[in-house]
Amino acid sequence: xxxxxxxxxxxxxxxxxxxxxxxxxxxxxxxxxxxxxxxxxxxxxxxxxxxxxxxxxxxxxxxxxxxxxxxxxxxxxxxxxxxxxxxxxxxxxxxxxxxxxxxxxxxxxxxxxxxxxxxxxxxxxxxxxxxxxxxxxxxxxxxxxxxxxxxxxxxxxxxxxxxxxxxxxxxxxxxxxxxxxxxxxxxxxxxxxxxxxxxxxxxxxxxxxxxxxxxxxxxxxxxxxxxxxxxxxxxxxxxxxxxxxxxxxxxxxxxxxxxxxxxxxxxxxxxxxxxxxxxxxxxxxxxxxxxxxxxxxxxxxxxxxxxxxxxxxxxxxxxxxxxxxxxxxxxxxxxxxxxxxxxxxxxxxxxxxxxxxxxxxxxxxxxxxxxxxxxxxxxxxxxxxxxxxxxxxxxxxxxxxxxxxxxxxxxxxxxxxxxxxxxxxxxxxxxxxxxxxxxxxxxxxxx
Numbered sequence: 001x002x003x004x005x006x007x008x009x010x011x012x013x014x015x016x017x018x019x020x021x022x023x024x025x026x027x028x029x030x031x032x033x034x035x036x037x038x039x040x041x042x043x044x045x046x047x048x049x050x051x052x053x054x055x056x057x058x059x060x061x062x063x064x065x066x067x068x069x070x071x072x073x074x075x076x077x078x079x080x081x082x083x084x085x086x087x088x089x090x091x092x093x094x095x096x097x098x099x100x101x102x103x104x105x106x107x108x109x110x111x112x113x114x115x116x117x118x119x120x121x122x123x124x125x126x127x128x129x130x131x132x133x134x135x136x137x138x139x140x141x142x143x144x145x146x147x148x149x150x151x152x153x154x155x156x157x158x159x160x161x162x163x164x165x166x167x168x169x170x171x172x173x174x175x176x177x178x179x180x181x182x183x184x185x186x187x188x189x190x191x192x193x194x195x196x197x198x199x200x201x202x203x204x205x206x207x208x209x210x211x212x213x214x215x216x217x218x219x220x221x222x223x224x225x226x227x228x229x230x231x232x233x234x235x236x237x238x239x240x241x242x243x244x245x246x247x248x249x250x251x252x253x254x255x256x257x258x259x260x261x262x263x264x265x266x267x268x269x270x271x272x273x274x275x276x277x278x279x280x281x282x283x284x285x286x287x288x289x290x291x292x293x294x295x296x297x298x299x300x301x302x303x304x305x306x307x308x309x310x311x312x313x314x315x316x317x318x319x320x321x322x323x324x325x326x327x328x329x330x331x332x333x334x335x336x337x338x339x340x341x342x343x344x345x346x347x348x349x350x351x352x353x354x355x356x357x358x359x360x361x362x363x364x365x366x367x368x369x370x371x372x373x374x375x376x377x378x379x380x381x382x383x384x385x386x387x388x389x390x391x392x393x394x395x396x397x398x399x400x401x402x403x404x405x406x407x408x409x410x411x412x413x414x415x416x417x418x419x420x421x422x423x424x425x426x427x428x429x430x431x432x433x434x435x436x437x438x439x440x441x442x443x444x445x446x447x
Contacts (some may be wrong), residue, residue, distance in 0.1 A: 021116070025127055026069060028113030033068040034061040036085030046071045046078050072117065083118045094118060102126065314445035317437055321363040323415040329406050329434070330356065330442065331399060331420035332371040338421055338439040353385050355446040360387030368406060372399035400425045407432045 021029070034057045037045070042053055049071055052064040060068075072079045087094040093110070096102050097120045102111045108129065115123035320326060336348035343351070353369060360367040366389075373392040384390040393402045403418060407429045410416050416434040419442040420426060426436035 021069075021127065022112075024109045025112045025116065028109050029072060029116050030061050030065040030068055031057075032086055032113055032117055033072055033082050034058075034064075035089070036082040037068070039085050039088075040081055044078075044081055046075050049078075079117060079119075086114060086117055090114065097123075097126075312438055312441045312444065314441055317417070317441055317445050318363070320415065320417050320435060320437070321359075321365045326363075326365040326415045326417065327410060328359075328365050328367045329403055329416065329418045329429075330367070330369045331403060331418070331422060331425060331439070332369045333399065334420045334422055334425075335439040335442055339443040349382070353388055353390065356388045357385035359446060370399050370402050370406070374398070400428070404428050404432065407434045410434075 037049070037052070037060055038057065042050055045053060048067055049064060052060050052067070055063065072082065083094075093103065093106065093114050097111070097115050097118055102115075112127045112129070115126040321328060330352070332349065332352060333345075336343075336345075336352050340348060340351065349371065356367050356369055359365075367387060368389040368391060370391050370393070373394060382390060391402060391406075393399045400422060403420070403425055407416055407418065410433075412433060416429070418425065418429040418434050418436050419439055420436065421439040429436055
């Protein structure tokens, strides 16, 4: 960023910066321009900067930094207006610069940036000095960082050397142990080879003994075959003698059998003659059947008259559950809220499931109890009782729909009974082939 402006001999406008503006000074100059930017009207701003008039100073410095630096360099009037705003905010620094004695305690970058904007006599020297000071500070900082990095690398090198020594010692110890183990293995291998040689000698000896045993066995087999042929001949002779003996026995027994059969026929003819003589009718009634009593499973006429089955008679449910392979599906909350709605839901579930478990044990039917999962605040930790399947409907699925799915899943022809007072459930399962019963009937049967 080089400057060449004409001016009077004493105001510094004729001075020229023969090198680029140092980065630190440039950043401070842009910040001064961004701070003074907001105090200018739109007409006082250069045309290329008017689009940034509504930006905050931080965003103006970020997005319009290059444009403001270029305007300060090329537009003397804009630079003068920014200088006036600087005099208002930093009056002491501006007066010190114009008097030629900048404050010694001030930041050199701030002094150089203010001198670049105000252009007092000797401003070029101030900017150059600030640049040199910034470079010196950067060099010192880089030197400190280099020394710190060097110290760190030395420390790491020392640690690596120490680790290398420790690792070398460890590897030497492992190598010694491996050598000792190898020597031990060599000794064991030599012993194993000796054992193998002894084993091979023993195998050869056993093979020789086996050959001798086989030869002896062949001799014994030949002798056994000869003995077998001799015994078979004797067995044939014994079988012929046995057959002759049996034939003689059959001939002697046939005479005795004829005598016994003749005696039996005589007795049977005598019994039939006695039955015709007495003319006794066939026996159709036993003596025990003449005693007046009620047999199990039967009812007296009085009981039959009192047992006209109504729609809510639990005997109807017993008859349905007595069918082969019956399946009872219970609308849980519908039954509990019909029978004992004042109890909490948890106690309602426990009471109903306990009663259903007893019913399943009594009837042997398959029992499934369905509860609506939408009324649960959290998952239920429940151990289903023996003989009862417990199901909760998923989110978005009602207990009624789950009951209909259970009914549709059963094969056609299987007796399925659904206990629910809900008319929509009853109609739906009836169309699917199931038998609906009222919750009151189930409650009466359970009680």
